[in-house]
Amino acid sequence: MRQTELHLTEEDRAVLDDICSKGQHRAREVRRAHVLSCLDRGVPESQIMAVLGIGRTTVWRTRLAYLQGGIDLAVFDLKRSGRPRRYNSDDEARVVALACSTPPAGRKSWTLGELQRVARQEPGLAGMGRETVRRMLRKTISNPGAG
Known part of the structure; x- marks a missing residue:
């Protein structure tokens, strides 16, 4: 050729x-x-x-x-944009605020499963998973269970 x-x-x-x-x-x-x-x-x-x-x-x-x-x-490889974020910083703030709020009746602190269940009831967070909630909380320095 x-x-x-x-x-x-x-x-x-x-x-x-x-x-x-x-x-x-x-x-x-x-x-x-x-x-x-x-x-x-x-x-x-x-x-x-x-x-x-x-x-x-x-x-x-x-x-x-x-x-x-x-x-x-x-x-050189071109920069790739990657997948766009599904939840913005306002959504993360809502989840963190929820984690810092009073836990459900009969509980001393929030669990990830309960946070996920309650967060899914918020508008715009219907598809949020347990791992997403965990990652959002990991970014913060707060410890919602301490109190």
Whole structure:
């Protein structure tokens, strides 16, 4: 298969050499830097794949990312937003306030199960689980059982 030629600038070569020579980068970043460096020197894809232990699509994607966006896009991973928070700080404050309130009749202190049951009755907290309540309370320094 015919390779697309890749020509790096002197500045990009220097950046890639720094990435490959210093132990301050993730393994996948170093591997991508090696791919670009090898492509720049005209090393065949099959040899790159054999030496680095990667697939053809990794070589293709790394080359394409460099051509589209340079070193930053080709070597480094983009930041990911992650899953949005389900409950905001107001919801957490409501759960903490509930935990600091007077426990149910016949109880000396709140249990996580009781907090979950009561929190689920609040508007907007219907799907809250026991572990979520525990994590919210862990963030606070308060000890609702002490008193």
